[in-house]
Amino acid sequence: MARPLRAAAALAALALTPALTACLGPRPSGAWDAPAVTARAAMTDHTDALMQRLQAGPSLTRGVYDACRQGQHNWKIDDPFDWLCRRQITDVTRADGADTAAVIAATVERVRAAGCAPEAREVDMVTRYWANYGLRGSTDSGRPYGIDDLPSFRAACADGITLESSFNSAAGVPRALFPYTADEQIEAVPAEASGLPEGTYVIFEAAAVYHRVPAR
Numbered sequence: 001m002a003r004p005l006r007a008a009a010a011l012a013a014l015a016l017t018p019a020l021t022a023c024l025g026p027r028p029s030g031a032w033d034a035p036a037v038t039a040r041a042a043m044t045d046h047t048d049a050l051m052q053r054l055q056a057g058p059s060l061t062r063g064v065y066d067a068c069r070q071g072q073h074n075w076k077i078d079d080p081f082d083w084l085c086r087r088q089i090t091d092v093t094r095a096d097g098a099d100t101a102a103v104i105a106a107t108v109e110r111v112r113a114a115g116c117a118p119e120a121r122e123v124d125m126v127t128r129y130w131a132n133y134g135l136r137g138s139t140d141s142g143r144p145y146g147i148d149d150l151p152s153f154r155a156a157c158a159d160g161i162t163l164e165s166s167f168n169s170a171a172g173v174p175r176a177l178f179p180y181t182a183d184e185q186i187e188a189v190p191a192e193a194s195g196l197p198e199g200t201y202v203i204f205e206a207a208a209v210y211h212r213v214p215a216r
Helices: 002-024 034-054 100-113 120-134
Strands: 061-070 081-094 153-156 162-169 184-189 200-214
Touching (some): 034 061, 034 081, 034 100, 034 200, 100 120, 100 162, 100 200, 120 153
Antiparallel strands (some): 061 081, 061 184, 081 200, 153 162
């Protein structure tokens, strides 16, 4: 008699499923629901406009990564969201002049002129590290120190965008890296930085979450 009872219980559970679904409402979708599409278009305009304000000319190469991630809800991880969509743009630009201190100062001013607020402590760190180590080419312990060793600095911009600015030689310019996983990838274009001529380069990376479905 156990099997018929189990079968009856299973059928009862299946019968309840539509009612439970109706009670909870439809499960939030990810990358292609209407709010995400609208927000993505707006954020694309915002990030493109910011990059235009930062450039004295066109970027040498651009990387783009736009993707949505589904939140995890299990015994080990309980994300505060069901879906999270993020856009990231990386532009590689060539700086004018060979004086790194002047390039740093000009970049900070350019970021401010673009309407962003640089993190003062991070700007101070970049400036001090170049003055203390970069000019003489080594750290206090004697380790070689160059422009590729400088830390980056962040800035808060309008529309929820965080801008990160970093400094590199031609050999030190990294390709755009996207260190987060995604369940729905919208756009993925790595910045191709090979074959750049010698010089000083400033890399601007703008990123923002444009769509979020809170966990329920």
